[in-house]
Structure formats: structure tokens, C-alpha cells
């Protein structure tokens with residue numbers, strides 16, 4: 001079963017550590033009780049969670065991405081409302097929950113999990129479409145990177161045009177479109193009829209984890225699909241200028257910001273890596289992106305917290321979300 005749960009003020013209060021004389025985001029953030037309410041609301045940002053790891057499991061990955069939302073929420077709601085953070089500009093929509101109606105075992109065919117992922121796609125698309133059609137900016141905390149498909153489809157459908165995407169990621173997620181999983185969301189979006197994904201750039205791609213057939217597929221579409229290797233970014237002393245050039249190229253039209261947490265060094269994620277961006281570099285790239293008026297959404301995915309690092313991961317996700325909002329406020 002795939003359901004959309006609307007978050008309430010009461011839900012937030014259970015997670016709040018309130019202090020006299022201070023206002024936390026959980027006390028000032030906004031709520032709605034149906035997607036129709038979005039049209040009548042003045043807040044610019046809509047935050048929601050996608051609590052699933054079906055896409056990761058269907059892609060032979062490590063589970064745990066279903067827990068990122070709760071780790072994020074506990075930290076996010078306890079951020080201070082001050083001259084930088086305004087709960088009044090943010091709607092806390094709620095989360096999408098996923099419970100397959102069959103038991104998953106090691107023998108479950110991956111295609112069966114893929115069929116669930118296709119159903120999640122529909123729900124993510126519906127939610128994102130409603131947010132963008134209401135003139136607002138979705139900020140989604142995943143979930144696996146399979147949800148890029150729903151982010152792109154929802155945005156492109158609401159705007160009635162194919163969009164561009166910048167994806168900060170160690171992987172392309174352009175694997176073959178045989179069944180849906182976390183490794184092929186961009187391939188499905190690119191090959192969809194009508195076209196949903198126009199230009200696509202992967203920033204920080206790792207040479208070691210990209211199959212030869214994907215490099216060849218990109219080469220055949222090099223005007224539309226580009227990448228900047230992580231190895232070249234290290235050589236360029238953090239690659240900030242390379243990133244700015246890429247954003248300038250993509251922002252001729254609406255574009256989405258995708259961030260796979262496996263791009264961040266030692267970050268608890270479905271494909272955790274000992275070599276990648278540090279969190280401060282990532283925060284800087286997010287801020288650069290948010291400054292573009294054409295940036296239409298932010299999708300933060302593949303974080304897989306454990307009971308031990310829940311608080312740290314929740315804080316890291318919250319920093320990334322507030323960085324995006326702070327820079328968007330200046331666009």
C-alpha cells in the first residue's frame with residue numbers, strides 16, 4: 001500500500017524540544033490537509049518525505065533509505081526560527097509511506113519490487129505536480145534515487161515542458177530501462193514519451209562505478225547528457241567553477257537539483273563511499289544552485305541512517321535543506 005500522510009501540528013509537537021523565549025521551526029512551520037490547499041497558501045517551499053527503500057532493494061543496494069525522513073524531521077523541527085529561517089515560508093506537507101502487500105525475501109524477483117517502484121513513481125509524480133502547479137518549490141527527502149523519475153515527471157507535467165537536471169552523484173543512474181529501480185530513474189525520464197528530461201548533467205561521477213555501456217550511451221548523446229568526473233573535480237581544487245559553468249548551461253530553462261548522499265564522503269547512504277565531497281563542499285554547491293531562479297525543486301535522496309548515527313544524519317540533511325532555502329530566498 002502506498003499512502004500520502006499529511007503532517008499535523010500535533011505530530012510536530014511530539015518531536016519538539018521547546019524552550020521559553022525561543023521559537024523552533026516546528027512551532028512556526030505551516031500545515032495543509034489536502035493537496036488542494038496548496039493553491040490557497042502563500043508559503044513558497046513544500047517539504048515532504050518519501051519513506052521507501054523498494055527502489056534500492058530492486059537495485060541490489062543496502063536498505064535504510066526509508067528512515068531518512070524521520071531522522072531529518074526530528075532535527076529540522078528543532079531548528080531555530082530566526083532572521084534566516086522562517087517557518088511561515090515552509091509547508092510541512094507530510095510523507096509518502098510504502099508497504100508492499102507481499103513479503104520480500106532474497107528470492108523475490110527484482111521485477112516484482114520494480115512494479116512497486118512504478119506505483120511509487122505515480123504517487124511522487126502526483127504530489128510534485130500539485131506543488132509545482134501551485135507555483136511552489138518541492139523539497140523531497142527520499143527514499144532511493146528511483147524517486148528522481150517522479151520528481152522530474154511531476155515538475156515537467158506541471159510546467160508542460162521537459163526540464164533539465166543537475167545531479168550531484170557518484171553514479172549516473174542511467175542503467176537500462178528493463179524494470180524500475182534506483183539505478184535507472186534518469187534513463188526512464190530521458191526515454192519517456194513525451195520527453196520529460198531535456199539536458200542532464202551528473203556532477204562528481206566516479207570513474208570506477210560507471211559501466212562501459214553507460215559511458216557509450218552518454219557519448220552518443222553528448223549534447224544533452226554531460227558529466228564532470230569526481231577525479232577532475234579533485235584536480236581542479238574542488239570544482240566550484242566547473243559547477244557554476246554547468247548551472248549556467250542548465251538554467252536556460254527550469255531545472256531540478258538532485259543530490260544523492262552517496263556523493264558525500266563517509267555519509268551513511270545506500271552506497272557509502274570513502275572518497276567523495278565533504279559536507280561543506282556540498283553545502284556550497286547547494287547554495288550556488290539555489291541562487292538560480294530556474295531551479296524548480298530539490299530532491300535529497302539515498303541517505304540511510306542507522307540507530308547510531310540518526311541524529312548526525314538528520315542534522316546534515318537539515319543543513320542541506322536550509323542552505324537551499326536560504327539561497328533560494330535570494331534568487
Ligand SMILES: N=CN[C@@H](CCC(=O)O)C(=O)O
Pocket residue numbers: 059060061062144145146171172173175182183184209260270271302
Ligand atoms: N542510486 C544509486 N545507484 C547506484 C547504486 C550503486 C550501489 O549500490 O553500489 C547504481 O545503480 O550504480
